[in-house]
Amino acid sequence: MTKNNLSQKFYSYFREVIIILAIALFIAIVSNSIRPDNTPLFGFSSAALIKEQQAKIPYITLSEAYDLYLKKKVIFIDARDPYSFEEGHIVDAINIYPDEVSLHTQSLKAKANQGFIFVTYCDGPQCPLSKETAHALILRGISTVKVLVNGWSLWLNAGHPVSKGKK
Amino acid sequence: MKLRNFPRPFIPVFALICRLTLAIIFLYAGIEKIFNPGDFAVAIYNYRLLPDYVINFVAILLPWLEVIIAINLITGINVRGSALLSAVLFLTFATALTINLMQGLDISCGCFGASSGNINWSYIVRDLSLFCISVFVMIYDRGWRYFFV
Numbered sequence: 001m002t003k004n005n006l007s008q009k010f011y012s013y014f015r016e017v018i019i020i021l022a023i024a025l026f027i028a029i030v031s032n033s034i035r036p037d038n039t040p041l042f043g044f045s046s047a048a049l050i051k052e053q054q055a056k057i058p059y060i061t062l063s064e065a066y067d068l069y070l071k072k073k074v075i076f077i078d079a080r081d082p083y084s085f086e087e088g089h090i091v092d093a094i095n096i097y098p099d100e101v102s103l104h105t106q107s108l109k110a111k112a113n114q115g116f117i118f119v120t121y122c123d124g125p126q127c128p129l130s131k132e133t134a135h136a137l138i139l140r141g142i143s144t145v146k147v148l149v150n151g152w153s154l155w156l157n158a159g160h161p162v163s164k165g166k167k
Numbered sequence: 168m169k170l171r172n173f174p175r176p177f178i179p180v181f182a183l184i185c186r187l188t189l190a191i192i193f194l195y196a197g198i199e200k201i202f203n204p205g206d207f208a209v210a211i212y213n214y215r216l217l218p219d220y221v222i223n224f225v226a227i228l229l230p231w232l233e234v235i236i237a238i239n240l241i242t243g244i245n246v247r248g249s250a251l252l253s254a255v256l257f258l259t260f261a262t263a264l265t266i267n268l269m270q271g272l273d274i275s276c277g278c279f280g281a282s283s284g285n286i287n288w289s290y291i292v293r294d295l296s297l298f299c300i301s302v303f304v305m306i307y308d309r310g311w312r313y314f315f316v
Contacts, residue, residue, distance in 0.1 A: 016248020020235055028231035032204070039204045044222035046212055105271040139213070141273030141285070 054131045057138065060146035062154045065119050069160070075111055077120045077137075079129035080152070082166070089152070090121070091161040098132035105140045117144045121151020179314070182307040185300045189253055190240035192297065197233030199280030204230070210277025214263050215270075232256075240304075243311040250305035254298050261294035 032038050060068075068074035076093035078085050085095040096104055108118065118137060122129040127150070134145045148154070156162060200207045208226035211217060217225065232252070239249040260278070264286055267274065276283040276290055 013247050013251055016245040017252055020239060020245055020248050020252060021232070024232040024235040025228060027235070028228045031201075031231070032227045039208065039223050039227060041224050041227065042220045044208055044212065044219045044226075046219050046222075049209060049212060102271050139274060140271050 050135065053138075054135050057131060057134045058146050060119055060148050062148065062151075062158060065146075065148050065151075065155075066158070066160055068117055068119070073115065073117055075108075075116050075118050076151075077118055077133055078152070079120050079122045079133035080127075084123070086164065086166055088156070088162050088164050090155050091163045093121075095166075096120075096133055098129060098136050101133060101136035101140060105142070108137065108142055109140075112142050112144055117146065118142065119146050119148050119151070121148040121155070123150065123152040125150045178307050179309045182304055182309065183314070186240050186243075186246065186250075186304045186308050189250075189297065189300060189304060190237040193233040193237035193240070193253070196279050197230045197237060200226075200230035200277075201234065203280055207277060207280065210275055210283075213272070213274040213277070214267055215272070216263055216266065246308050246310055247305055250301050250308065254301035254305065257294045257298035257301060261291050261298065264291050264294065 029041070032041070065074065065076075069076075076090040078089045078093040078095045079098060080089075080095070081097065082095055085093075089095070094104070112118070118134075120130040120134045120137075130147045130149070130151065134147050137145045204223070204226045207230065208222050211222050211226055212219075233256075236249045236252055236256075239245045240253075264276075267286060268288060268291070273285055276286045278290070
């Protein structure tokens, strides 16, 4: 095949690709604009979506969480930073910051298969970390997750067992 | 127009079957997603590979691109370009799946709209097989005219 033939062939491929893309683009934009429920072309908001997904994660009350703890059916996940975790945490809790969930996925899946329920917590009623860690766990296929809102303060003030240091 | 009498029909016939298979897959995948662009946008977002501002655009364009590719493959118009785009799409899908599976994400594939299952390694094999089929069509397909005089 001569160099001229080859460049002609590439040109014809390129021309066909451009034609297909142009047709698809035209029809996509026109059909979207005439739809009654049209989607804004550049208006996707991941923040709103995450908020919506996080709102679906079930909560657990302190008494329910303590009950599961007594039955040894729960694994507490402390979503705070490592320094706060070392200062004090729910006994036997694991420290998993939202960004670090992927490092623990395999071991947590094994625990989930054994029937454990995961309860994430952080500190303060507005703290987002427990929801973020729970959301990251659900995205990785661990569905038995609940959030204990303001968990650390509630657990500590109730006088339930706590421990200190790394784990 | 009557059927042509050709001595070695195997490769052109196989290429035709591959072309029509690709067309059916794209048609099914595209139509499913055209009806629910919002759900498809969420599926794209879950892959965590694209910035927010292009997600809706891709969710609106990609299903139509799939349908147009399917129509071209069925009618035999712009087959080379369609097969090339098809190969690029399947390679992109396989790469996106690989990245997410390596990160341990357990998300919906979004391949065929809302009815798709969650991603797993078999989907990569499927996409790579379809990539090979696309390349085969691009090289060996002779269009409808080849079969008729």
